[in-house]
Amino acid sequence: MSDKGLEAAAVRMRAAGMPELFIRVFGEYYRQLEEGSTGLIPEHSIQPVTAVADARGIEPPVSEQAEALRHTVFIKLNGGLGTSMGMDRAKSLLPVRTGPPDGAMLSFLDIIAGQVRHVRSAFGVRMPLIFMDSFRTQRDTLAALAAYPDLVQEGLPLDFVQHQEPKLRVDNLEPVDWPEDPSLEWCPPGHGDIYVSLLDTGLLDTLIERGYRYACTSNADNLGAAPDGRIAAWFAASGAPYAPEVCERTPADRKGGHLARRISDGRIVLRDTAQTPADDMKWFTDETRHPFFHTNNLWFDLRALREVLNEGGGMAGLPLIRNQKTVDPSNPDSPQVYQIECALGAIVERFDGALPVLVDRSRFLPVKTTDDLLLLRSDAYELGEDFQLRLVPQAAPLVELDSRYYKRMADFDARFPHGAPSLREATRLAVTGDWTFGSEVHLRGDVELVARDPQTIADGTVLDAGVEA
Structure with missing residues (x-):
């Protein structure tokens, strides 16, 4: 054989x-x-x-x-x-x-x-x-x-x-x-x-x-x-x-x-x-x-x-x-x-x-998942004239996106149509369920989003704590 x-x-x-x-x-x-x-x-x-x-x-x-x-x-x-x-x-x-x-x-x-x-x-x-x-x-x-x-x-x-x-x-x-x-x-x-x-x-x-x-x-x-x-x-x-x-x-x-x-x-x-x-x-x-x-x-x-x-x-x-x-x-x-x-x-x-x-x-800044990509696309990092990415906050926030809705690039981009939210002041973003982010959304501290049905975060929203819908 x-x-x-x-x-x-x-x-x-x-x-x-x-x-x-x-x-x-x-x-x-x-x-x-x-x-x-x-x-x-x-x-x-x-x-x-x-x-x-x-x-x-x-x-x-x-x-x-x-x-x-x-x-x-x-x-x-x-x-x-x-x-x-x-x-x-x-x-x-x-x-x-x-x-x-x-x-x-x-x-x-x-x-x-x-x-x-x-x-x-x-x-x-x-x-x-x-x-x-x-x-x-x-x-x-x-x-x-x-x-x-x-x-x-x-x-x-x-x-x-x-x-x-x-x-x-x-x-x-x-x-x-x-x-x-x-x-x-x-x-x-x-x-x-x-x-x-x-x-x-x-x-x-x-x-x-x-x-x-x-x-x-x-x-x-x-x-x-x-x-x-x-x-x-x-x-x-x-x-x-x-x-x-x-x-x-x-x-x-x-x-x-x-x-x-x-x-x-x-x-x-x-x-x-x-x-x-x-x-x-x-x-x-x-x-x-x-x-x-x-x-x-x-x-x-x-x-x-x-x-x-x-x-x-x-x-x-x-x-x-x-x-x-x-x-x-x-x-x-x-x-x-x-x-x-x-x-x-x-x-x-x-x-x-x-x-x-x-x-x-x-x-060490690998992009293996859309979690990693969202972080690099956000204002938690700046891209200098030397084309090197530099972390702005003292520690990078932890990003955990629901793989059912964000794992594939087409689904990910559809839920962030205006780009990444501001993560510079966040320590964690955990998303469970189907959330679509508006423009100029700012996150601060430990933010956890939980939804049973599809939800949209309005333009200009500032999130300081967990949200369940």
């Missing part, structure tokens, strides 16, 4: 133009899946990481920052469609908020472009910006970036496309067929595919040959992870081959992945929710036991990465993540499939001398 499934998957990948190296990588994960590997990391096999380097508040000389940035490439992971928010295009095309210079509505891509252009101008460097797209996001992304022709560096691409693989039926591990939409038969193999993609596209060698020594990678939906000369200078001076950024964990971060030290060999490893046994979730979510969460902002030495990949015959050797879903995410009755994935940050265990670094919370 499994030989047939692997052979069928390889045939499909070759027909789709996938290189032999990636097919070999897929085969290794397939064998692990066949043998029943789940990629789980039980609590008894690890020890918490409780001490890390601290880059908060550092101010290296501007000359050191410029020198480090001159040898750094900035890579944005841009393969996601935002399907959990009801989108069918690259999430990075989603409008985030108005900004300089003319108050126009800007997308993630616009803001990322603004951040890079500002740093280039401020430090006098030509730091490359490169996107890792998926087969689903490339066309729309490049079309949007055409508005910024100065982003392109001579001799370097603006993007590269990560690989694609067949989704596998849970019942027989064969590639799934879904004639209703054949594109749904395929999936990207997770962000961890970046390393093999950099190698077999030749981009890794090209960057090194052109004098680049360091890379900083981060998710396109995390606008906090702007190019930072201070961290670049710190990393260059550290001599570390690899440095994942971490933040101090709070109760709000209990679902975020964390680093730990494997007892068997002393290596630092990354553990995500999908790699945690159900019985160990009480430890995974304990912010006092695992005090730092992994931001997915990574710094690595390009030469050290090439050595690691060459030692593995071109393969990064990252732990398997077995992700079980339906072939059509919008249809719960469609066949159950496995998506074979690996995590970007899991490569930490392959480096001797990997050095986790603590950064300010402002470098």
Whole structure:
């Protein structure tokens, strides 16, 4: 059964133009899946990481920052469609908020472009910006970036496309067929595919040959992870081959992945929710036991990465993540499939001398839900001339929107037709039921809205306390 499934998957990948190296990588994960590997990391096999380097508040000389940035490439992971928010295009095309210079509505891509252009101008460097797209996001992304022709560096691409693989039926591990939409038969193999993609596209060698020594990678939906000369200078001076950024964990971060030290060999490893046994979730979510969460902002030495990949015959050797879903995410009755994935940050265990670094919370502003988006669109944040988002109140308010009415972007936008309410003076907004917000609505303190029937908040309303209708 499994030989047939692997052979069928390889045939499909070759027909789709996938290189032999990636097919070999897929085969290794397939064998692990066949043998029943789940990629789980039980609590008894690890020890918490409780001490890390601290880059908060550092101010290296501007000359050191410029020198480090001159040898750094900035890579944005841009393969996601935002399907959990009801989108069918690259999430990075989603409008985030108005900004300089003319108050126009800007997308993630616009803001990322603004951040890079500002740093280039401020430090006098030509730091490359490169996107890792998926087969689903490339066309729309490049079309949007055409508005910024100065982003392109001579001799370097603006993007590269990560690989694609067949989704596998849970019942027989064969590639799934879904004639209703054949594109749904395929999936990207997770962000961890970046390393093999950099190698077999030749981009890794090209960057090194052109004098680049360091890379900083981060998710396109995390606008906090702007190019930072201070961290670049710190990393260059550290001599570390690899440095994942971490933040101090709070109760709000209990679902975020964390680093730990494997007892068997002393290596630092990354553990995500999908790699945690159900019985160990009480430890995974304990912010006092695992005090730092992994931001997915990574710094690595390009030469050290090439050595690691060459030692593995071109393969990064990252732990398997077995992700079980339906072939059509919008249809719960469609066949159950496995998506074979690996995590970007899991490569930490392959480096001797990997050095986790603590950064300010402002470098972690991901948009995974419409709750996150409402907060970034509100006046709780300001977008500066440097295209960086800065929190205005001392602490960000907690936003909890009823997923029945706000999870999908079309529903969300319909209920905020005039934009986000003022949240600058709020500590919490919890919405249960179907509420539509008028213009110039202001919230103060802890506001909880509960409704059994659809409700509308009138223009100019000021809410200081809970409302039930």
